[in-house]
Amino acid sequence: YAESLCAWGGEFVASCHDADTGAFMFICVHSTARGPAAGGLRIKAYDAPVSAMEDGLRLSSAMTLKMAICDAPLGGGKSVIFVDPAVLEAQRPKILARFAALLESLHGTYYGAPDMNTGPDDMDFIYERSRYVFCRTAERGGSGSTTHHTALGTFHAILASAEFALGRRDLTGRSIVVQGVGGVGGALVEMLVRAGARVIVSDVVSARVDDLVSRFGVAAVAPEDAVTTACDILAPCATGGILNARSIPELRCAAIAGAANNQLETPEDDARLRDRGILYAPDFVASAGGVLHGVGFELWKWSEAQVDQAVERLGGILLDVFAAAKADKTGTREAAERLARSKLVR
Ligand code: PHE
Structure with a gap:
């Protein structure tokens, strides 16, 4: 080690x-x-x-970047x-x-x-x-589960990605694959269905899939096919490392925005996505809603509305990141990391 x-x-x-x-x-x-x-x-x-x-x-190390993006007084x-x-x-x-x-x-x-x-x-x-x-x-006396706000942040990341990659924020009729429908992924599916998206779910635990299919009438794909299923937006909400030299050539989506941590297997995968013209919402921004929940309620004593607003701002941060990456011809992860690192120097 x-x-x-x-x-x-x-x-x-x-x-x-x-x-x-x-x-x-x-x-x-x-x-x-x-x-x-x-x-x-x-x-x-x-x-x-x-x-x-x-x-x-x-x-x-991802948490260091996430905390900086949130302007939290934490490492x-x-x-x-x-x-x-x-x-x-x-x-x-x-x-x-x-x-x-x-x-x-x-x-x-x-x-x-x-x-x-x-x-x-x-x-x-x-x-x-x-x-x-x-x-x-x-x-x-605590702020309880972060699940809802993590999912809400990912939802705003998806809206920002749709705006930048597809030309409009409206998700009506857009196909979105949610890979991993545990707590966060499941809550995200509900938000996407409400927004009119055509949702396709996948999970290694089939009971979770069955539940969402019966509650919302969403479609389902086998776990091994999730990442390569043709769609507008892929939302990885399971474990890390799924975007790599093997999977990236097989992707059939316009954008990726999900809540899983460490989605890129190696730093080079950022450029691989850029070269394929696939927009990637960096995971430490797209999943930062949970931190804004914990820190917002407990350290900053924010109201529900203030936490919601801060979580919504993650979408704006992503639009800035996407624009910076485009201007500098870098990957989006690199652009987001540069923004986060600028907040680490005191
Ligand atoms: N599990 C949370 C995350 O990865 C961590 C966290 C939540 C930290 C809330 C602080 C407050 O984002």
Whole structure:
């Protein structure tokens, strides 16, 4: 793992192994240039502890950019737990308590938040042992689930992409593939259907697909066909790395705007998309609605309307990014990263 640590360029990783459960945990603090690091806690059945750490490293650097784009007084961090799913099921409190102890030992250099397989209830549990978390439940004084605002931000990213790539914002009759319809993807589908889009869904969990098909009459495609299905806009809302040297030549869409983190497998994939003439809404902007929810409600004490407005502004930020990329003939990810980095210098 030495190589991935060198390439990362972040500040430090705090790690521990819980001998009782076999869980490995990593808190990756990428940058505290804007303030204490913050980012979600992800629990996943990785193939090995090192894969968990590497995922945390990549996700934490994306958080640095996301926080900067949001003008949040926070840096980028992410935490990951590697644990056997059966052990997690049986010993979740024990594992989260161990995580809380690791979190507490950082004394506020990093704040946790919900992410894949964690939610506001987990934040409540952790908060009892360490107060450095966002998005506790409303009953416990937190801002609750980020799902709605993450999806809303992605919806505005899709509107901006339609405006720039297709010439008009109106989604009526536009075909949109939503790859991954968990919490965020599912909420996004509902917004798109309301806006008159022709939605096509896909997920490795077939029950999620069946539910959306019966509720909204949307179409469905097999998970392995999602990315290459012909459509106006592709919305990746599952896991990362799906845009790469293998998939990009096969894409049949005009634009890509989704909530998944780390959609590009390598930095070169940005130019690959540009060269194919496919507009890409950089993921750390398109998925920033969740951060605006947590930070807006909890740090800035915003009203619902203020959070909604800030989330809507993500669409405007994307239009600026698209224009800058066009003018400079760069990829859109590069243009967005340049904007974010300009906000890292104090
Ligand atoms: N999981 C969120 C994300 O990846 C992280 C987050 C939400 C951080 C809310 C702070 C506040 O964007």
